[in-house]
Amino acid sequence: MPSATRPRKRRRRPNKKVALVCAGGGITGAVYEIGCLRALDELLDRSVLDLDLYVGISGGAVVASLTAAGLSPAEMYDEATSRRGGMLGTTAAPIYGLGGLEFLKRSVRAPRVLTDAIVKALTAEGRNLSDVAWSVFEILPPGLMDSSGVQKFLHRLFRSRLRSDSFRGLPRTLLVVAVDIDSGEAVAFGQEGRTDVPVSKAVQASIALPGLYRPVRIGGRDYVDGGVRKTAHINLAIQHGADLVICINPIVPFVNNTADGPLRGHISNRGVTWILDQTMRIMLHGRMELGLQRYASEHPDVDILVLEPNQDDMRMFSYNIMRYSARKVVAEHGYRTTVDFFRRNAARYRKLFARHGIRMSNPARLPDVPPRHPHRSSLARTLDSSLDRLDSRLDSRRG
Secondary structure, eight states: OOOSSSOOOOOOOOSSOEEEEEOOOHHHHHHHHHHHHHHHHHHBSSOGGGOSEEEEETHHHHHHHHHHTTOOHHHHHHHHTOOOSSBTTBOOOOSOBOOHHHHHHHHTTHHHHHHHHHHHHHHSTTOOTHHHHHHGGGTSOSEEEBOHHHHHHHHHHHHHHHSOOSSTTSSSEEEEEEEETTTOOEEEETBTTOOSSOHHHHHHHHTOOTEEEOOEEETTEEEEEGGGTOSSOHHHHHHTTOSEEEEEOOOOOOOOOTTTSTTSSOGGGGOHHHHHHHHHHHHHHHHHHHHHHHHHHHOTTSEEEEEOOOTTOHHHHHSOTTOGGGHHHHHHHHHHHHHHHHHHTHHHHHHHHHTTTOOBOOGGGSOSSOOOOSOOSHHHHHHHHHHHHHHHHHHHHHO
């Protein structure tokens, strides 16, 4: 039956093509994006399930794939903010594993690697014993953790919802970006010629953060995190004819006021992890800003809306990007910051959405925390999302 929180969004789809791009940001970034989507789905009269194209990179690939598969933001948000053991109606299972067997296999190489390094240090010109220390890294596996649990979880979910774990079986077009580590090429799974890969496998490749997670082998090639080349890959949406691109980017550098800011001092006072985190944010966000400038110059007819935390957002900066335990706080924060953004810029973005045949409701009327999903059971929530997806298909045919 229809959701008790809002009427179903049954409307004719305009000719304008709208794309959703979910950038990377680890687990906390993905949860933040779910909160943003929950707010968008309340604000707009076109459901986020009814867009034309979905692009996912790294942690955002999980969110984009779930949305393209027809899982409503209300259901995803409810799962993110709950304390249930299962996830989206599937059996709870470890998402990541250390993979001790791989460590054991590679440790067998230790005597040979160290012996070769010592011999070279003593006999080869330009080498010394300090090179021996670096050779230890050859013993380590290509990634500390195994992400196959993510693939298994998504495979079960897609099979239960759509009876298929394929790009062709999705209600909407999905592109999942990963990087071929041997060639350095960014690859968009889901494009023509790359649809034979299971969606779950493509997402696993896209989230394989180098060093932390092992590369994912697909078709004899090794792939890593899609954000290695670009943060958001907005160009993919433009290349596929998008007139409006809604991009959610959870990773921004923190602008620290050392005098009276929340840190009460320099970021460097917090240690090396804070330095590394801030440096990563600066690099990623800098690349994205350069890309946005280029797109504005080369594609002035395309509207690009970027939703991201404020740069003085201490809450998003203080959480490690892989911190799953903070999901409730982060999801609520994503919802709240999105609503606040549109409250401050309502007139501007009401006009922007109107150019694309989308009406935006008054953000001042939305609550600071969204209502809970009206259905408690996993089966009821699944049916509710399926009805939303069916409405989207019927509307597209009416249009």
